[in-house]
Amino acid sequence: MPELPEVETTRRGIEPHLVGKRVKALHVRQPQLRWPVPPAIHQAEGRKLKALTRRGKYLLFHFSNGTIIAHLGMSGSMRIAAAGEPPLFHDHVDLKCSDGTLLRFCDPRRFGAWLWTDQDPARHPLLANLGPEPLTDAFNGDYLLARSRGRKSSVKSFIMDSQVVVGVGNIYANEALFLAGIHPKRAAGRISGARYDKLVAAIKTVLAASIEMGGTTLRDFVGGDGKPGYFRQTLRVYGRGGQPCRQCQTPLREIRLGQRATVFCKLCQT
DNA sequence: CCCTGAACCTGACCGC
DNA sequence: TGCGGTCAGGTTCAGG
CATH class of the missing domain: 3.20.190.10 (MutM-like, N-terminal)
Incomplete structure (x- = not known):
């Protein structure tokens, strides 16, 4: 969940x-x-x-x-x-x-x-090396650009690394990359500052919107107050492999990246 | 340092 | 109906 x-x-x-x-x-x-x-x-x-x-x-x-x-x-x-x-x-x-x-x-x-x-x-081993909170100003395009230089792994794995930034899991990584128009397999070290600005904005937008709606309910997630989340209805790509892109109608591609389901539009994301 | 894959565990679902 | 295989929202850890 x-x-x-x-x-x-x-x-x-x-x-x-x-x-x-x-x-x-x-x-x-x-x-x-x-x-x-x-x-x-x-x-x-x-x-x-x-x-x-x-x-x-x-x-x-x-x-x-x-x-x-x-x-x-x-x-x-x-x-x-x-x-x-x-x-x-x-x-x-x-x-x-x-x-x-x-x-x-x-x-x-x-x-x-x-x-x-x-x-x-904050000094506990599990917390000491965590990256910035995604909804703070410390998480910005310049920061991501600096952290990504020299990295060959995919941008999707990069933003899901909690030492880079916390809180970006598989659903929202897929969603944010779609919103930013970035192909999930692109090498993190070869993405421009302008595109990282866009990606950061997309991550903040997606996370904030989902929090606003009480989270994404998959299976049986309910919040502490027992209410389901409603963000699921707004998912652009996650869980939609094979279905038409909401922007261009091309069937969405689904692949595995780092053992995780990865969905994207081959036309809208480059 | 960076990256990949295995591991932890249960349950739902699909095809035979 | 039952069985085996696959997959699931996370994260650490070992090894190359």
Whole structure:
């Protein structure tokens, strides 16, 4: 489910239910996630949640004595559940507040993560080397141009590299490249500054629009407030291989690039 | 440093 | 209906 817009939708959905509340207990039913859930996670118990922020696709639960670093992986979701609601098979973690509020983490594929750090989370190994947030001014055409020089890999792999920029997953990489008119296989190091300006604008547009619409609902994604996202209806290329380009009617091509489905228009993207 | 492919895991779907 | 193969929104890690 989650790319950055889905994670941000989740954050916005659950934040008002949790911030300022005291954690009564963390129930870890299945500790075998992307990494084992460390016992230290229980240090959050008895503490008040100071803030719930996002860095890339990581959700950060800030407490006075440390931080929970959570990730939704490929299939994870978080929702506010009714007190007393029985957990389903893939509901691996519950965060229960002293007022009865219940945050429930479901993740069938278990690529998600729940970790604890008592250091500055920004220096945690998983976060320390992340690129800029895509919706900030630090992410601009000059930056991408500088980072891409000498790179032979495809521009699509390049913008999906979280050390370059966070939050651009497979759906939005496909969409942004279409909007910018850039062929996904083009070598990152041989793209002009003007085209990178355009690509950056496209990435910001696509991500912002999707956040605005509550994310892209594929399969069963729902935000923390239980509402589905509506961005799917506006997808230009993702999931549309073989169907006509919305600009020129040419059938869209679908290939695999770095083991990921890649869809583009051979006429509109060069 | 850069790049590629494998790995983690379950479930849905397709063709036989 | 069942079985095997393929694919899925992410990310780290090992190896060349």
